[in-house]
Amino acid sequence: MIPIERRSFLALTLGASVLAAGAGRALAAAGPVKGGTLIAVINPEPPILTNTVNNHFSVNVVSPNIYDGLLSYDQQMNPIPALAERFELSPDKLSITFHLRKGVTWHDGTPFTSRDVAYSVLELWKKHHPRGRTTFGDVTAVETPDASTAVLRLSRPSAIILNALAAAESQVLPAHLYENTDPRTNPRNINPVGTGPFRFVEWKRGEYIAFERNPTYWDAGKPHVDRLIFRIIPDAASRAAAFETGEVVYGPFDPIPLADAARLRANPELALTTAGYQWLSPFFTFEFNVKSKIAGDVRVRRAIAHAIDRKGLIEAAWYGFGTPATGPIPHYQKAYTKDVAGYPFDPAAAERLLDEAGYKRGADGVRFALWHDYSNDTESQQNTAEFLRQNLKAVGIDLKLRAADLPTYYKRVYTNYDYDTRSGQFSAMIDPSLGLYRLYATSSIAPGVPNTNGAQYSNPELDAVIETALRESDPAKRTEAFHAWQRIAMTDLPNIPLFELERVTLHSRRVKGLEDRPDAAFSSLKNLWLEGGA
Amino acid sequence: MTLFAFMLRRTLAAAPMVVLMIVVNFLLLKAVPGDLVDVMAGESGIATVEQMADLRARFGLDRSALDQFQAYLSQLLRFDLGFSFRYSRPIADLVLERLPATALLVTVAVLAAVAVGVAAGVLAGRRPGGRFDRTVSVLSSLIFAMPSFWIGLVGIVLFAVHLRWLPIGGYATVGAPGAGWPHAVDVAAHLVLPAATLGLGYAALYARVTRAAVIETSRLDFVRTARAKGISETRVTLRHILRNALLPVVTLSGLKLGSMLGGAVVVETVFSWPGLGRLAFEAVADRDVNLLLSLFLCNSLLVIVMGILVDVSYAALDLRIEVTS
Numbered sequence: 001m002i003p004i005e006r007r008s009f010l011a012l013t014l015g016a017s018v019l020a021a022g023a024g025r026a027l028a029a030a031g032p033v034k035g036g037t038l039i040a041v042i043n044p045e046p047p048i049l050t051n052t053v054n055n056h057f058s059v060n061v062v063s064p065n066i067y068d069g070l071l072s073y074d075q076q077m078n079p080i081p082a083l084a085e086r087f088e089l090s091p092d093k094l095s096i097t098f099h100l101r102k103g104v105t106w107h108d109g110t111p112f113t114s115r116d117v118a119y120s121v122l123e124l125w126k127k128h129h130p131r132g133r134t135t136f137g138d139v140t141a142v143e144t145p146d147a148s149t150a151v152l153r154l155s156r157p158s159a160i161i162l163n164a165l166a167a168a169e170s171q172v173l174p175a176h177l178y179e180n181t182d183p184r185t186n187p188r189n190i191n192p193v194g195t196g197p198f199r200f201v202e203w204k205r206g207e208y209i210a211f212e213r214n215p216t217y218w219d220a221g222k223p224h225v226d227r228l229i230f231r232i233i234p235d236a237a238s239r240a241a242a243f244e245t246g247e248v249v250y251g252p253f254d255p256i257p258l259a260d261a262a263r264l265r266a267n268p269e270l271a272l273t274t275a276g277y278q279w280l281s282p283f284f285t286f287e288f289n290v291k292s293k294i295a296g297d298v299r300v301r302r303a304i305a306h307a308i309d310r311k312g313l314i315e316a317a318w319y320g321f322g323t324p325a326t327g328p329i330p331h332y333q334k335a336y337t338k339d340v341a342g343y344p345f346d347p348a349a350a351e352r353l354l355d356e357a358g359y360k361r362g363a364d365g366v367r368f369a370l371w372h373d374y375s376n377d378t379e380s381q382q383n384t385a386e387f388l389r390q391n392l393k394a395v396g397i398d399l400k401l402r403a404a405d406l407p408t409y410y411k412r413v414y415t416n417y418d419y420d421t422r423s424g425q426f427s428a429m430i431d432p433s434l435g436l437y438r439l440y441a442t443s444s445i446a447p448g449v450p451n452t453n454g455a456q457y458s459n460p461e462l463d464a465v466i467e468t469a470l471r472e473s474d475p476a477k478r479t480e481a482f483h484a485w486q487r488i489a490m491t492d493l494p495n496i497p498l499f500e501l502e503r504v505t506l507h508s509r510r511v512k513g514l515e516d517r518p519d520a521a522f523s524s525l526k527n528l529w530l531e532g533g534a
Numbered sequence: 535m536t537l538f539a540f541m542l543r544r545t546l547a548a549a550p551m552v553v554l555m556i557v558v559n560f561l562l563l564k565a566v567p568g569d570l571v572d573v574m575a576g577e578s579g580i581a582t583v584e585q586m587a588d589l590r591a592r593f594g595l596d597r598s599a600l601d602q603f604q605a606y607l608s609q610l611l612r613f614d615l616g617f618s619f620r621y622s623r624p625i626a627d628l629v630l631e632r633l634p635a636t637a638l639l640v641t642v643a644v645l646a647a648v649a650v651g652v653a654a655g656v657l658a659g660r661r662p663g664g665r666f667d668r669t670v671s672v673l674s675s676l677i678f679a680m681p682s683f684w685i686g687l688v689g690i691v692l693f694a695v696h697l698r699w700l701p702i703g704g705y706a707t708v709g710a711p712g713a714g715w716p717h718a719v720d721v722a723a724h725l726v727l728p729a730a731t732l733g734l735g736y737a738a739l740y741a742r743v744t745r746a747a748v749i750e751t752s753r754l755d756f757v758r759t760a761r762a763k764g765i766s767e768t769r770v771t772l773r774h775i776l777r778n779a780l781l782p783v784v785t786l787s788g789l790k791l792g793s794m795l796g797g798a799v800v801v802e803t804v805f806s807w808p809g810l811g812r813l814a815f816e817a818v819a820d821r822d823v824n825l826l827l828s829l830f831l832c833n834s835l836l837v838i839v840m841g842i843l844v845d846v847s848y849a850a851l852d853l854r855i856e857v858t859s
Binding site: 037039044045047048054055056057130131133134184185187189190204205206207208210227229231232233234235237238241242244245247405406407408410411412427435438446447448449450451 | 566567568569572573574575576577578579580581582583585586589592619620621622623628631632683687690691694695698701702703704705706708709803804805806807808809812813816819821
């Protein structure tokens with residue numbers, strides 16, 4: 001028998017484990033495993049399967065698996081090819097030429113051509129897409145010199161079109177199935193035919209939506225999984241249980257109650273990420289009706305901004321899923337500036353401002369009362385309202401809470417303007433010209449339309465800045481416009497952006513290939529694969 | 535013939551009630567703030583005044599309430615339930631697609647609850663104050679006190695997450711064969727937890743009602759007479775006591791079956807069961823008035839039909855009751 005010294009034994013086992021680790025890396029480097037069924041969960045159930053006529057987030061999560069955009073975007077929001085292999089902007093910036101990928105077919109076998117692009121831009125995006133009306137409003141014509149070239153003609157330069165061509169925003173739909181129909185009721189909206197990585201199989205309402213791999217997808221080798229299922233599980237606690245049993249392996253947009261996130265994060269089989277939502281740039285805001293007597297006084301608004309403990313709010317009501325905001329544009333955006341008026345948590349400063357404004361505490365310690373409207377569809381929103389009430393009570397403001405379901409809340413805030421303050425989520429969008437103007441532009445005071453300028457705030461100086469941000473093609477000047485926007489917004493304070501929201505994606509550790517691109521939560525799942533395959 | 539005449543008379547008598555229901559439902563839904571267009575514009579995150587006006591015109595929401603009501607009535611008279619703009623589909627399709635799941639769930643839950651509840655009630659009622667009686671009382675009180683969504687979640691955590699005996703929810707395994715015996719077994723496995731959750735509350739109720747009825751009936755003269763005739767105790771219990779004690783249970787389960795549309799909403803949500811209750815619940819949140827009106831109508835018709843069936847079954851159970859036209 002040969003005696004083995006302790007040290008050499010150690011060296012041997014160490015060597016073996018290094019080898020094993022090396023083998024593991026080699027396996028991983030061998031690349032994604034093919035096959036299997038990926039079971040995801042989406043809540044609520046999407047009403048239809050194309051965002052052309054309804055861009056609810058649930059539609060945007062599911063439909064990019066079926067449809068492609070002309071472009072896609074990388075981590076820095078630089079365009080990368082999708083249905084268009086490349087594009088050129090003319091020197092006068094009044095035409096954009098897209099060179100389309102050749103050999104792409106629709107799921108029914110019909111070839112994809114420039115006719116589909118022309119139809120989608122002019123008849124679908126410009127006329128029916130909720131945001132497309134603004135984004136593509138300046139497109140006057142789409143020329144199709146040949147089957148693989150589409151030229152967009154613009155009446156004036158646009159800074160936003162090239163940021164709005166992902167499948168999550170502007171989906172290219174089949175002209176041969178949509179022409180001469182009403183796109184809002186076209187049966188293909190619920191039985192779709194696209195060019196994307198997955199083909200539609202069936203939709204059992206209230207149960208699941210099933211897709212299969214598109215074997216002729218243009219991005220060779222993708223998608224990795226054979227089948228993709230979106231299950232519909234309406235109850236949040238049941239969704240958490242489905243993750244625990246492994247019945248569901250992927251879920252974007254807070255699939256579980258935030259209260260359960262800590263427990264599930266500790267589960268060795270599950271992982272949680274908040275990446276992939278920067279496209280939306282969501283934040284939570286406290287808005288004032290500036291036409292109401294008390295909230296119309298900017299000193300009152302600034303006092304309230306000082307009275308709110310944002311860190312405490314994030315911990316208490318959002319389980320830590322948030323970052324205090326300094327303005328309406330989140331800190332991770334290129335357009336962000338921290339050089340704005342700040343409102344640190346300081347109840348004493350708040351009380352001083354309120355005294356100066358002439359609102360002294362009464363005999364009961366109350367200065368005045370304000371109505372606060374919100375929709376109580378999540379526990380976090382209810383808890384937020386109660387937290388805000390406590391914060392404001394400390395400085396002598398009686399915040400009277402008035403919860404309602406969404407349609408009732410919309411009516412009260414955006415049609416009747418019958419409120420003093422409200423709170424809720426808002427999406428600035430990765431290009432704030434796509435989203436943020438709704439809160440601030442005078443032109444966005446639209447009675448009856450939800451998520452517009454419910455504050456009825458109007459400042460011509462800011463309107464000019466917003467117009468510059470929408471039109472300016474020089475990136476430096478555009479960034480300067482965004483900075484001015486944030487400065488004016490935080491000085492006039494028609495709303496107080498309280499914190500940047502973090503949305504949660506929960507997934508099994510068996511799911512590989514997740515991306516952290518800004519629109520990952522809204523992208524097709526073609527890059528995902530399952531460890532161990534089926 | 536009398537039976538047929540009875541049912542005909544009851545059906546005709548129900549007609550004014552149905553008309554009244556239609557009017558009241560319509561008025562109620564029109565009084566709710568916000569409409570489908572508000573919901574769609576809100577979830578899109580962005581919309582314009584023109585776009586919303588355009589949608590309202592398309593959905594017929596821009597017309598006066600009276601106009602809308604007339605259009606709805608003329609649609610109904612043609613046996614057309616209308617179109618759901620929310621789902622881009624005819625409402626009749628939506629309802630028929632969801633009906634089987636709810637009918638299966640509620641029927642199984644009610645039948646199982648009747649079996650369990652009546653058995654427990656009879657055994658408890660035979661010896662009031664005995665050990666079994668006290669156990670049943672405590673259990674049924676506990677079940678009454680627990681909300682059904684909580685019972686459902688505990689069931690999921692115990693039987694689906696920890697023991698892994700049953701699926702956490704849904705109607706059938708996704709991707710499994712959709713027909714034949716394997717499918718039936720699959721659906722049955724998915725049905726166990728929701729039906730048990732729904733049925734537990736019913737069973738507790740039936741047990742209490744049966745127990746009370748059994749105790750009361752046991753004291754009546756005809757039972758004493760039956761015993762005096764030397765009929766065995768089992769036969770007395772089954773033929774004489776139970777038959778009479780069943781009447782309130784029949785009434786209650788008939789009502790439960792009649793209100794299946796609303797009654798199963800919580801259980802359908804917790805167990806992802808694709809039934810009508812959830813459809814109605816979502817339609818309220820979506821302000822899908824067309825769909826809701828149809829669901830309310832179906833529900834009121836069902837209640838009326840179950841009411842007639844309950845009356846008919848009374849006659850079968852208690853020979854002193856006759857159906858007369």
